[in-house]
Amino acid sequence: MNPEPILKAEGVVRSYGERRVLKGVDLSLRPGEIYALLGHNGAGKTTLVRAICGRLRPDAGSVLLNGADPARVPAARAGLGLVPQEIALYANLSVRENIETFATLAGVPRAQIPAAVRRAMELTRTLDRAGAPVRTLSGGFQRRANIAAAIVHEPTLLILDEPTVGVDIDAREAVDTVIRDLRGLGVAVLIVTHDLDQAGALADRVGFLRDGAMVLEGDPRALVAEAFGDQMEILVHLAEGLDMAGEIHLAAEGLEPTRRPGVWTRLDSGGYGAAGRLDARLRQLGLAPREIRVRQPSLANLFSLVAERKAA
Ligand SMILES: Nc1ncnc2c1ncn2[C@@H]1O[C@H](COP(=O)(O)OP(=O)(O)OP(=O)(O)O)[C@@H](O)[C@H]1O
Ligand SMILES: [Mg+2]
Incomplete structure (x- = not known):
C-alpha cells in the first residue's frame, strides 16, 4: 500500500x-x-x-x-x-x-x-x-x-x-x-x-x-504518451536570419518557432519518413535545413499544448 x-x-x-x-x-x-x-x-x-x-x-x-x-x-x-x-x-x-x-x-x-x-x-x-x-x-x-x-x-x-x-x-x-x-x-x-x-x-x-x-x-x-500517442516531434534547425517569406513557408508546412533562434518544430505521426519529405520540401523552397531531428515528444510539447488549450 x-x-x-x-x-x-x-x-x-x-x-x-x-x-x-x-x-x-x-x-x-x-x-x-x-x-x-x-x-x-x-x-x-x-x-x-x-x-x-x-x-x-x-x-x-x-x-x-x-x-x-x-x-x-x-x-x-x-x-x-x-x-x-x-x-x-x-x-x-x-x-x-x-x-x-x-x-x-x-x-x-x-x-x-x-x-x-x-x-x-x-x-x-x-x-x-x-x-x-x-x-x-x-x-x-x-x-x-x-x-x-x-x-x-x-x-x-x-x-x-x-x-x-x-x-x-x-x-x-x-x-x-x-x-x-x-x-x-x-x-x-x-x-x-x-x-x-x-x-x-x-x-x-x-x-x-x-x-x-x-x-x-x-x-x-x-x-x-497519452497526449501525443505515436506522434514524434520533428525539429528543424535553419540558418538564422530567416526573412518573412521564409517564415510564412515554414508556417505553411505546419512548423512553429521554438524559443531557440532558427529552430522550428512540428508533431507528426509519420516519423522519419515525414522528416525526410519535409527536408525535401524545404530544400525546394530554398530553406535547406542545417539539421533535422526526430525525437519523442517531451514535457515541453505538452506544456505548449496545455497553454494553447487556454487560448482555444
Ligand atoms: N502579495 C501579493 N499581493 C497582491 N498580488 C499578489 C501578491 N503575491 C502575488 N500576487 C499575484 O498573484 C498572482 C500569482 O502570483 P505567484 O507569485 O503565486 O505566481 P507564480 O506562479 O509563482 O509566478 P512566477 O513564475 O512568476 O514566480 C500574480 O498575478 C501576482 O501578481
Ligand atoms: Mg513564483
Missing part, C-alpha cells in the same frame, strides 16, 4: 483583493516522491508554496503537513525545508558555519548539531569546501550549500523554488543528484520550476498550474 501522504492540500483558495489567485487547488505528496510544479509566470505557484509552508493562510480549503496545519502548528513546520529562489546564506561565513546557524535556528539540539551538519554536507557534497566562506564559492556550489542549510534538521518535505535558475549544466546535474539521493531517503520533494527538461528527467509526478487551477497532473511519461 502507498504510505500516508506527507502533504495533503485540498481545495486551497486564496485571493489578493478581488483577484482569485488560487481557485481550489489539491496537491498531495508521499514520502520518496519528487513532484514538479509547473506553470507560467503568475499562475500561482509561489502563492501555493507559501500556503503549504504556513506563511499564508488560505481563504478556503486546508493544508495538512504530517497531519497538522502548518499555519497553526509550529511542529508541522518543523517537518519542512525550504530552499528559496535567491541564495539565502551568510556570505562571509563558511559553509559549515552557515549550516550550523540554520541547524540552531531550526531547533536541532546542540549536542546533535555537529553530526547533523556533517550529514547535510555529505548529502549535498559540500564537505570538501566546508571551511570556505560562501562568497568565494561558485553559484552552483552555493546552491548546494543552500540545500544543505534547508535539510540539516531532516525535514520530511523539501521545497525548492526554482533551484536551477542561472546555474550551469554541471551544477544543475549536481543539484539533480542531491534531489534523487533525498528521494532515496524517503524525503518528499516539491520543485517549482520553469525547466521542463529537469522536470521531465527528475519528477515522478508533475502538475500544471494555470490561472490558479491544477489543469493536468500525473507521471510525466504517461502524460506525454
